[in-house]
Amino acid sequence: MRTERNLTRSLDRVFARLDREPERPAHIDVPRMSRHRVVLFTATLAFYLAIVWAVVITSWLVRLDWQVMFFRPYQQWPQIHAFLDYYVVLGQRGPTAVMVAAWLGWRSWRQHTLRPLLTLAASLLLLNITVGAAKLGMGRLGPHYATVIGSNEMGLGGDIFPSGHTANAVVTWGILAYLASSPRARRWLSALSAVTSLGVGLTTVYLGTHWLSDVLLGWAAGLLILLALPWFEPLITMAETALFDLRDRWRARRGRTVPAPAVPVTPSPVLLKPRPAERAAAPAREPVRGSRAPIHLAPGPHTARSERTPVTPAGSRRPPHADRLPRGTSQPARPLTGN
Numbered sequence: 001m002r003t004e005r006n007l008t009r010s011l012d013r014v015f016a017r018l019d020r021e022p023e024r025p026a027h028i029d030v031p032r033m034s035r036h037r038v039v040l041f042t043a044t045l046a047f048y049l050a051i052v053w054a055v056v057i058t059s060w061l062v063r064l065d066w067q068v069m070f071f072r073p074y075q076q077w078p079q080i081h082a083f084l085d086y087y088v089v090l091g092q093r094g095p096t097a098v099m100v101a102a103w104l105g106w107r108s109w110r111q112h113t114l115r116p117l118l119t120l121a122a123s124l125l126l127l128n129i130t131v132g133a134a135k136l137g138m139g140r141l142g143p144h145y146a147t148v149i150g151s152n153e154m155g156l157g158g159d160i161f162p163s164g165h166t167a168n169a170v171v172t173w174g175i176l177a178y179l180a181s182s183p184r185a186r187r188w189l190s191a192l193s194a195v196t197s198l199g200v201g202l203t204t205v206y207l208g209t210h211w212l213s214d215v216l217l218g219w220a221a222g223l224l225i226l227l228a229l230p231w232f233e234p235l236i237t238m239a240e241t242a243l244f245d246l247r248d249r250w251r252a253r254r255g256r257t258v259p260a261p262a263v264p265v266t267p268s269p270v271l272l273k274p275r276p277a278e279r280a281a282a283p284a285r286e287p288v289r290g291s292r293a294p295i296h297l298a299p300g301p302h303t304a305r306s307e308r309t310p311v312t313p314a315g316s317r318r319p320p321h322a323d324r325l326p327r328g329t330s331q332p333a334r335p336l337t338g339n
Contacts, residue, residue, distance in 0.1 A: 033230040041227040048220040055213050058152045065211040066150060069143045073206040084203045091165030091200035096172040097124060114240045116179050122232050126225045127171050135159040143208050163210045163218030166201035170222025178226055
């Protein structure tokens, strides 16, 4: 019971803290393609091409790949095999995309903007296009399907080069650093995403599903996508504006109602009540002494209550009086007695 109360208080504090956050943070800046970023993009692209060239010419990097494969890390350290089987999920496209999309979706709802989700969608689209094209274009086989010892296994119909797990880990976790709201958070998240992605890549080498050169090329491929994202910011802004315009038109179409034709009704002068302003403007009438409010009577002749004779089924209850005259008629004056 006490644990539930403490948990409830903790959740209340968290939601209270979230409620105090600004809905539209104005200090979030959109990264631009600065000179520093251009230099990093050029250096990473050169590293990417150097890895590809080293594998194509079957250089020392290919010999290193075979040495690591024959070393069989999963047999050298079997005690960490179960843990790394779960850790490698951090590089799978489906689970990581769902986790990061949930977080960025909450940020989009909180900040009333679609930019986080659209940036994630653009980065994943670039990842699928570039890495998928490189995999199919080079067609390298993995360690488990290698045919000739010492060869680069290129052009044999494989899809292992570059490593998709490593590139996906770089892009999916690096997008959090790209969308960070402060330079300090961006630095910390960049370092964390770099370590996570390299760990995912080395885990694939440990499991024997990738060459070491696959991991290096996958890391470079994911970093190129993150560095090139500022070039796509205008397209992301245009897409966000178009989606908001579409939402506004949809809301306007749903809120538009066709009014029914009004039937003219003539108000009755008896039931019509004057408005307060008309009451104040109307001249006050002097009350007439002895006047009464109009009484709505039933149609036909009407007699006063005093002139009615109560009638029962057996007849009248009053005894007949010969000398009684109906009320309203003048009676003869009586003679005065005395003086």
